[in-house]
Amino acid sequence: MMPLRSKATTIQDVATLAGVSPATVSKVLNHAPHVRGSTRERVLEAVQKLNFRPNRIARSLKAKRTLTIGVVSDDPEGLFTIPMLRGVEDAVSPHGFSVFMSTSHGDMARERALLEVFLDKQVDGLILMSGYRVRARGAPALPLNDVPVVYLYQYTSDVAVPCVIPDDKGGAQLGVRHLIEAGRRRIGMISGTRDYEATIQRLDGYREALHAAGIAFNPLLVCEGDWHEASAYALAHELMAMPEPPDALFCGTDSMAVGALDALHERKLRVPEDVAVLGFDNRIFAPYQRPPLTTVALPFYEMGQRAGQLLLAAIRGDAPTPAIHREPCYLVERQSSRVSA
Template structure:
């Protein structure tokens, strides 16, 4: 197969038996990034034809197979990934993770199936048993709440990646949101906008996300030489009612906050309602930031600044880990934290930004 064949037919390369990209890079005398770009069918004009030719020839010597995009290929003929979720209705997180995993799997020409177990080990075992002799590349096990899980033996026999959860013995790959860094980023965002007294309405006690977002909040205060005031931290339960009640309590303090960090967007909805009842404007009087970037956040008045809960990206990363494992690229389980990106909207605008918008609207 020639370079011209690749260009004309729009081929992608898939490693047949696990030779890693750094072997191809060494053989071709280029970087791993260049190998990945050429073998994935990338059309970057930055690569000379001679460079592409060297990568293709080296890949063929190392046993790469070239297949048309969309043609199914998987190590050992294992062409299906099973996504096992505990819940999909109460929150959108596992549906988002499944979408990310499915999109990544389809790029590799691999099927995806989903089962919902409600956390019942017997149901999980029965779901796998019902698949018969279906060739399984691996499993993804996901939970709505970030938490520790015990994996049934029926699942542990397969390649397995945990999404939004982790096992106590660290026997399996796990992919988690970067809640600590997210909590820190949210708090620093408010501090950098001139807010000096920041309230925090936390989530359900005992839940990993609540613990980690509070930890990030405290880290940000400490790094910016702002004393931690326990009176500014209130317990919540992820629901709007808690956001409403705790905002009323915060604003009743002798020295109330000029900003409130709600540990999720739903509590920010209740926070908005309480501030409105008190005759206070967001963000003129009190800036508000949430977490999760639910769809409602962009439609609040004003639109809510928040952080993305990156379940879609976590699902994609899970498939990448399974594919790497199938190719023999991992020697030990890894724990990956995925960044929670900040989405800035009008609920945390500075005084200068507010003035600029008002003048522009005239």
């Protein structure tokens, strides 16, 4: 004979153990405000002791929501996809929402097919995310009707939706100001390719930081690389061979900063005593360079959080203003720019 299944734990069981009403248990499980902290703790402890699993379908029907969010990324292997997705999840999961992601590989026909699937599943909201670069793009590949959408790490002027991107210009200003405050006056820049919007924004920030400090912009100190170590290695050699070489190098990515460091070591120049080096991105390898690399961090996790918060507000009917939200970058200071007193 098949063993009889034990009776499922109910919300009444949780209420009895916690010494509260079923309505209070429901409020706690639905993250409602105005529940005393001690009461909330008792309810959650009872939920854990009884291994209570709320009926998600029933909750969804009552709320007239599926408590799900769909994310369509154009590049799931991008370096920045995971921290952005983690930020989204941390913003929405405390409110009972689950996040499901798929990838279009940058193919609009595939994006359309994925959006059809998500709409068939009746997701409560959508995030369209670029996984590797800030870029302008058009409207979603499929009309979304009343389903709210947020753009993440990309933006559009074709539809009125919130868009979340990093403040690359502000990040460059922050980094160059740091070098100037460290006493550097002849700051070279090894940028990425000009077809990337981030390159233009960072170059603008570099120029504005110099101008604010009363330092004249010198185009001879700016070189265009291709985002990779080898190009920055060669360009750093060129810059340091100038009659008046730079006393600092601002590199458009941490990868390029690694190439610049190799060139400086090869020329027997001390970092940071002779030349300070600054990267951009805060990649995982930055702390392990010789010396550890100072860098401007892109706020991917915070961008994901902001996108999740904006989408939650839209789902609840408090539609955020359609605009480009620029999340500030922050400086991670390490030894490559720091000279001991």
